Every structure is written in C-alpha cells, then in structure tokens.
Amino acid sequence: MIKTMPNDRAERIQSLLADVVAFDTVSDRSNLSLVAYIERYLASFGITGRRILDDTGQKASLWVTIGPETTPGIVLSGHTDVVPVERQSWTSDPFKLVERDGRLYGRGTTDMKGFIAVCLAMVPEIRKANLAMPIHLAFSYDEEVGCIGVRPLLRELNRASVKPLGCFVGEPTQMQIVIGHKGKHGVRATLRGQSCHSSLAPNGVNAVEYAAELITEVRDRATQFATEGQRDEMYDIAHTTMLTSIVQGGTALNIVPDHCVVEFEARGLGISESKLVTDSIIAWAKAKIEPAMQKKEPSCRIDFEEILNYPALEMKPDHSLVTLAKQLASRNSHAKVSFGTEAGLFVSIAGIPTVVVGPGSIEQAHKPNEFVKLSELLDCAGFIERLIAHCTKSHDLAVSGLDC
Numbered sequence: 001m002i003k004t005m006p007n008d009r010a011e012r013i014q015s016l017l018a019d020v021v022a023f024d025t026v027s028d029r030s031n032l033s034l035v036a037y038i039e040r041y042l043a044s045f046g047i048t049g050r051r052i053l054d055d056t057g058q059k060a061s062l063w064v065t066i067g068p069e070t071t072p073g074i075v076l077s078g079h080t081d082v083v084p085v086e087r088q089s090w091t092s093d094p095f096k097l098v099e100r101d102g103r104l105y106g107r108g109t110t111d112m113k114g115f116i117a118v119c120l121a122m123v124p125e126i127r128k129a130n131l132a133m134p135i136h137l138a139f140s141y142d143e144e145v146g147c148i149g150v151r152p153l154l155r156e157l158n159r160a161s162v163k164p165l166g167c168f169v170g171e172p173t174q175m176q177i178v179i180g181h182k183g184k185h186g187v188r189a190t191l192r193g194q195s196c197h198s199s200l201a202p203n204g205v206n207a208v209e210y211a212a213e214l215i216t217e218v219r220d221r222a223t224q225f226a227t228e229g230q231r232d233e234m235y236d237i238a239h240t241t242m243l244t245s246i247v248q249g250g251t252a253l254n255i256v257p258d259h260c261v262v263e264f265e266a267r268g269l270g271i272s273e274s275k276l277v278t279d280s281i282i283a284w285a286k287a288k289i290e291p292a293m294q295k296k297e298p299s300c301r302i303d304f305e306e307i308l309n310y311p312a313l314e315m316k317p318d319h320s321l322v323t324l325a326k327q328l329a330s331r332n333s334h335a336k337v338s339f340g341t342e343a344g345l346f347v348s349i350a351g352i353p354t355v356v357v358g359p360g361s362i363e364q365a366h367k368p369n370e371f372v373k374l375s376e377l378l379d380c381a382g383f384i385e386r387l388i389a390h391c392t393k394s395h396d397l398a399v400s401g402l403d404c
C-alpha cells in the first residue's frame with residue numbers, strides 16, 4: 001500500500017527512501033516487488049510505467065514518461081539493485097532506514113536508492129508542471145554486476161522514433177558534474193595443463209606456472225601504462241590501469257597442477273580502450289604461452305571468457321548537456337571519476353548524451369553503514385526542480401543539438 005505522502009519535501013524524500021531501502025534488491029535477487037511498489041506510487045498520480053523484463057522474468061527495468069510522449073526529453077536514470085551486505089558489520093539493519101545527525105543509513109542510500117527516492121518525491125511536481133518536453137525515469141537492474149540490466153532498455157530506446165535529448169545518471173558524485181568515467185573489461189583465463197607426480201615435474205604441464213607468466217605480463221603492461229601511457233589528469237589515477245585479482249589453481253604439493261584460473265581487468269581511458277588492452281593480452285598469451293604448453297602436450301590450452309564489459313564515458317566539456325547540468329546544479333566545474341556507471345552505455349548503445357550527477361559520495365558506497373546526507377538529497381531535489389522549470393519552457397537543447 002502507498003501511504004499518504006507528507007507535504008514537506010524532506011519528509012517525503014525520507015519516507016520514500018525508507019520504503020525503497022526496505023526492499024532487498026541485492027543483484028542476485030528479483031527486483032519486481034520494488035518495481036511494483038514504484039508502479040503503484042506512480043499510478044497514484046495517474047502515471048503508467050513500462051516494464052522491460054529480463055529473460056528469467058524475475059527482474060525488470062522501468063521506463064516512465066511524464067509529459068508529452070512525442071517530444072524528445074530528458075532522462076533521470078538509476079539502478080534498483082544494491083550490493084550484498086554479507087560479511088559486512090553493520091550497526092543497524094541495512095534494510096531499515098535509520099536517521100542520525102542528518103545522515104540516512106541503509107543499504108543503497110548512496111548507491112543509489114537515495115537518487116531514486118528523490119526522483120519519486122519530485123513526481124508530483126513533475127506531474128503538475130506544464131512540460132514542453134518530457135522527463136523520463138529509467139530504473140534498471142543488475143548494474144552492480146556489470147551494467148547488464150539497462151542494455152535491453154537502451155536497445156529499445158535506440159530503435160524508438162523519438163529519442164531523449166540527454167540523460168542524467170544519478171550515481172553518487174556529491175552533485176558534481178561528471179563528464180567522464182573509465183571503461184572496464186574483465187576476463188577469465190582458464191589454463192589447462194597436464195598433471196603428474198611432482199617428482200616427475202618436467203613431464204607435466206604446470207598450469208599454475210604458466211598462469212604466473214600471464215600475471216607477470218599483466219603487471220608489466222600495467223607498469224607501462226603508468227609510466228608511458230596516455231594520461232588524463234582529470235582522473236585521480238590519470239592512466240589506464242590493469243591488474244590480476246583472482247588466481248585459483250593446484251590441488252596438492254605433490255601434484256603438478258593441471259588447472260589454473262586467472263581473472264584480470266583493464267580500466268581504460270578511451271571509450272573502447274579497456275577491451276583493446278585485454279584483447280592484446282589474450283593475443284599475446286595465445287602466441288607465447290599456449291604454444292609452449294602444447295609443445296609437451298597438444299591438448300593443453302588457455303580458454304578466455306569475458307566476465308564484464310562496459311565502455312568509458314567521454315563527454316565534451318562544452319557539450320550543451322554539460323552546460324545544462326552546470327546550470328541546474330549551480331556549479332561551474334566538472335570532473336571525471338574512475339568508477340564505472342551506466343552512462344557510457346547510454347551514449348554507446350542509444351546515442352543519448354549523458355552526464356553523471358547525483359547525491360551521496362562514492363566513499364560510502366558498497367560499505368557497511370552506508371549513508372547519504374539528507375542535505376544532499378535536497379540539493380538533488382533542487383536540481384530536479386530546476387530541470388522541471390527548464391522543461392516547461394526550453395527547447396534550447398533540441399535547437400543546439402546534442403552530439404556525443
């Protein structure tokens with residue numbers, strides 16, 4: 001049931017956030033009950049959203065248009081899923097919103113149910129406004145496991161006859177205007193060697209030792225990026241990064257291991273750089289390591305699979321959407337962040353210019369006792385309030401065009 005909403009904006013945001021946080025939408029679970037809650041809330045204002053279900057039918061994105069259907073508008077975008085709370089020590093129930101000293105604690109308060117709650121709290125005002133161009137809400141799923149859930153929605157938007165002019169992704173930036181983030185490509189390598197008694201080590205094909213060669217190459221290339229690669233000083237780490245994060249192999253000290261799994265990733269500056277970097281490592285391993293393994297036993301090999309892939313975001317600082325974002329946030333500056341978001345996908349799949357701007361700090365995301373400041377949620381509400389005013393009159397964006 002939708003309870004009666006308080007008139008006061010801060011109370012309304014807090015009340016909605018308490019409801020939204022209470023849904024356990026960790027990425028490996030269904031988000032449908034949260035989607036249904038949002039649908040009921042929107043219905044109370046006469047607004048109908050559209051679900052885009054995943055293949056299992058257990059998760060859905062929600063696409064909402066408020067205002068004229070046939071005019072290009074602006075998207076407010078967020079993900080409904082959150083990261084797990086297991087093995088984190090919380091001082092209160094992560095799925096029950098707690099307020100202390102102007103901070104709202106709970107899983108997802110910063111990343112990024114706080115933003116969703118603000119969007120919902122502003123729906124009555126969006127609804128009342130006489131919009132010349134629509135405001136859309138796009139709520140996705142499975143963002144935390146590789147920006148997966150938003151893709152079918154974006155493919156639909158790309159096919160639509162009327163495409164939004166721009167999008168604001170409300171990931172936590174403390175309301176800074178973020179015009180760029182790195183991309184990421186993650187790869188799992190499975191090395192298949194040949195085991196034997198360790199006393200006969202030279203007769204086997206040691207998958208762990210060949211994995212060590214791969215790991216060393218990843219590290220050497222990471223060093224190369226740090227010392228002589230392309231740089232963008234707007235990032236806290238100004239160059240492309242690479243690392244190995246997981247190694248699993250071997251069964252006993254006296255057995256030459258025939259199996260080793262290595263997971264590595266690249267976070268690249270350019271839009272598709274991450275994948276180019278990992279592709280080149282794969283080609284190197286196929287040319288250097290695999291033939292050496294096969295010399296002793298032809299059936300030995302390395303299998304590579306993609307774990308995760310999303311593009312970087314690279315908006316021009318003088319883009320009209322960036323200028324609009326600065327006006328709405330009352331800021332002159334812009335920034336770039338190293339963490340990934342769905343923003344790069346809005347540009348690359350649907351050609352929709354996108355800026356990341358949202359309440360809360362990434363410092364609090366994914367941690368125990370995650371919180372967002374109520375004052376930042378109110379700043380975000382102010383941003384949306386000014387967006388509403390913009391959408392009642394202005395078609396500047398449409399006139400100037402929004403090239404990515």
Ligand SMILES: [Zn+2]
Nearest residue numbers: 079111112171
């Ligand atoms: Zn997030």
